Amino acid sequence: MVVNRKWPWSCLVAYVIFLGAVGLWVSAVDAPVSGTLSRLLVWGEGHGFGFVRYAHVEAAANLLLFVPLGFLIVLVARPRSWPWAALAGFLVSLSIELAQLGLSARTTQLRDVVFNTAGALVGALAASAWVHQSRSAHQRATRPAKRSLILTGRHSVQGRSTE
Template sequence: MKPSRHHVTMVLAVLYFMALAAMVFWPSPVDRPVDGALMQVIAWLHSHGLPQWFIGYRKVEFAANILLFVPFGFIIAVRLHRIYWWVAVAAAAVVSGLIELTQAMLLPERVPAWSDIVANTSGALIGAVLVLTLRAVFTRSNKRADARQ
């Protein structure tokens, strides 16, 4: 029996949320194994002319948090009616706030930050807007195809 597209997307969604939970509730910062190498890459870029203001560790971490939550916004928004796309963004803000609160209360090696909530919510917004955009494109192309018939 061939798995349906729905089953495949559900498995991918479950895997994403499991990986997300593992990352955000890991007892120590998940970037610790690579933070030295990342700092070396940033230093190398600066030594080769990239301005200091352009890239730094916090900016890379902020961008990584945005990218981490793009699938969150996408997965939630794709399951909702198009007029409720904003629920994905609100859910990301709430979940992110709870993550930071949990890190503050239960994970002493983790550093909770308001900027993480902003980055995570921004990533979910990008994912939800991507769903809206794709739906608009497919709706428009379907209408054109129907009009030709």
């Protein structure tokens, strides 16, 4: 299967720019939705979801934010490059967290790096599985069909009858 790597490269560059914008935003990224999120968490507490806290939502958001990064890196590179995609996720996340040290409204947390890296790993493994599955399906579809033997009461060996 021939993989066109032009669109993944474009998406990867755009996504890294997006991550940089989100990571280096001057104020907290969740500030516009903090009131809604707080009300949702309070509602969940009263409806059997009291175990869900802000830290859980933040961790899930950090993980999900980096899934596309890992996915796109594997598409740009090779399916077996998932460890490099996870490392890239770690380095991008670490860079963002270090840059946030200079932003007074942002906080730097090791937990963010861990969940961002995990997200890149999940995305990379998903892309590796998807590419492998796609290639296997393509190979099955393009493989010549095996000749089936029609049994007519005789034993057949490579097209010759034996009696």
